[in-house]
Amino acid sequence: MSPNVPYLDESQRTQAALRGASVLYTDLDGTLVARGGNVLADAAGEPSLVTAEAIVAVNRAGLDVVPISGRNRLQLRELTQLLGWHTYIAEAGAITVRGTGLTAEVALDTGEWPDGLLAQGITPFDAITMSGGYEALEAAFPGRIEQFAPWQLVREVTLLLRGCLNLAEAQTVLDTVHPRMDIVDNGPVRSYGTLTCRDMDPHAYHVVPRGVSKARAIELDLAHRGLSRKDAVAIGDSATDIEMASAVGAMVLVDNAFDSPGVLARLQQASPGLLLRTRAKRNEGWAEFARAWVAARAL
Template sequence: MMVSTRRPRVLYADIDGTLVGAGGSLFATAEGMPTAAAAEALAALHRAGVALVLVSGRTRGRLAEVARLLGAAGYAAELGALLVDGPDPDAPVIRCFGAYRGRVPPAEAMARSGAGALLLERFRGRLELHEPWSREPREATLLLRGLVDPAEATGALEAAGLQWLELLDNGRLRRRSSHLDLPEVRAYHLVPRGVRKAAAVRLHLERHGWSPEEAWAVGDAPADLELAGIVGTFALLGEAAPDHPPNALLLGRAGPEGFAEAVAALLDRA
């Protein structure tokens, strides 16, 4: 395994399943047991002068308050569609909408296109809206849950003339649905083609003049794994990744304990 040996300047961190555990709590393990591991790791990160930037599928409104509470230097919301480069309320917001060039927000164009309804009908019994979070106002994405092949779903969109959209896998959910009889339930984001956490991270690095070797990232989902191609070292928590890149550090524990382990490895190189 090859990992970066440069002094880290920034850590790009996923939230759900990575920084927080059961119930979305900073103080609960993935299994729901009390822990202060993530809080202690965050304190160590700040003491070392390493910037924290959150990258998440959550909305910009939700991330703004989380970023303030955690002392983050910025955040990328809606799977990288919105990059907020700074901790202040008036920090610049860069819209990273991939190939989308429409005049209305992508989420509005998405709703008009009927793409969500198409997928829900095509994968009836295997896909549904990720309520209640799917009801939150979004600028660029639609939040779904279930168990489908993202490539098959994207192919269905292409066949319907919606080539500008694709479905991304954002990881396993602990919350089960009473309407879906599935062996597991995963979170999916319907996004404009090209929207990626990795694209937002690349832009953030460029804006700050940092090299990939000065950056780490940590996450737990396929949508996070692409960050390995942007940063010097990537820590993958929980999920197996048989085709992981050479700079990936595989950590079996998910949630705050895995995050703390990743931060400890990061600071060992500081």
């Protein structure tokens, strides 16, 4: 069944939403970059300028693009600088960095954690690692959860895991430890690693301080800019990305999002905001969106 999300070029609401937006919050993997993390390729991974040309058009129009991803701060800094952008949001909404140089301003979000929860010299990542939450998940779901090597290293806030979990059940297990944490599904990944489950695709998960999310990070960033929801759009490919719709004027899903059972299940629930879809997949979908955005802004 195809969920009723209109294409960009058929919705009467597209023009107004894109015309009003000066900032784009973009997911990376499965959205801006092709398979293998390549931006100089088409959706199938063959060498192509399709996305690069769209990025140049957006930059030329003076529009602001903010990568928002589960990747860590160092990974995002390099990509953001390389593409000519300035602000990025790392670790699933937990870290916002404004600037790519030595004077960059870094804001860590620990959600609902009270001030003073972290002892001197202890990062949110340390607190989550020492909480016993991961060990509790491992004990409750043997063979179904592991650290997502090597990407779980060099992190400051979130614990990055790979597994085959029922998210509600996993949350119940996490709720038995302190401090309060949420487990967030960052969508399917390609390899099972050492997992033994085969009854579902492996997914990447983030364990985050309770309340931390991509949507909250966007709300905080827009407030910092003195902008409102209608000044922004977002684009992504996962069930988690759909939650960004609550923080922006329009949430665009690249076409490959609709291959994901998690996305289809999420679309059966109430929409957090205006959803639109591209006709092309992955980074070709991103380029399709970018062309529509630049055109709407030029009207």
